[in-house]
Amino acid sequence: MLLYRDPLFHLHRQAPGHPERPERLEAIDRMLADAPLACELRPGECRDATFDEIARVHSREYIRMVAASGGVPHTQFDGDTSANGHSYAAACRAAGSAIAAVDAVLEGPDRRAFVLSRPPGHHAEATHAAGFCFFNTAAIAAEHALASGLSRVCILDWDVHHGNGSMHSFYDRNDVLYASVHEYPHYPGTGRLGDIGRGSGEGYTVTAPLPAGCGDAEYLHVMTQLIYPIARAFAPELVLVSAGYDGHRRDPLASMRLSSQVYGLFTTLDCMFADTCTDGRLVYLLEGGYDTDALAEGVRESMTVLCGGRAAEVPDTSPHAEVVSLTDRLLEQYQPYWPAAEAFSLT
Ligand SMILES: [Zn+2]
16 A cells, blocks of 8 residues: 655644644554554655646635745634645645555556545635635545546545535536535535535435434445445546544544444445445545544554455444435435445445
């Protein structure tokens, strides 16, 4: 597995006390140093995204506005998103490293990559920063893959928040399938039942808005019954994962109840999906996760599986009835677009 890390990702810092902080990456680094994984983590070569690569997703005016924050101690973009003098450079390198990871897995021999970058990206819109995000790393990576000749790219997003920016980037298109499972109602307020895409993109936005309090069983139910079946029917040539670890039960910014271990199962499912559709080509992009220890634990579970190891077991419990009926409703909603979608099994 290729691992993308860069000192710049540590230099971006928001206002004091902000939950999206360099300590998140430090916790992951410590975890990897204290107990190395039993596999080779090959360092990927980070690079900066060019202005034109970012401009496939963001307006030129907005990119210039973020660029103007470079070297300035503090620039406020929205209520909870601010830049220091390094934020612009870090955001360019996060997007560029995602592009480099896409190129690397398309070229081989490595088929899996994890980009451990900050700032995160999935809330960033075409013309404005939002939710700790400046440039939409996943959307920029998807556009790069399409510009490189691919026809279909899937973005899976299991961060606890809905990726409004990623959804809007491709809402009326059928070359990128954006599938998200998230807490709803919650920040940012998008990803409602009925958000399915429009025009030729109708059916290509897959939205699973789960109520607060969901745990491993509820997530696994909606993912295996709805998300992966549709994503597999789409038959992408590359899978990008917006990997956010803030659905964890200890996360301070959300109200879900996921265990650390279930992230290994999510990654097992992501790998199975990629193996069946994309010859295993899979790029993980770090999004949220604000309890630093829980984040490191979740990332470790994912990396163990990305390296070919087995996921830890999680107790086999039944999903809550409310989520079972929500999933049935969603299946009905998407059935006209994806009649061939079949349930996905971990066994
Ligand atoms: Zn999040």
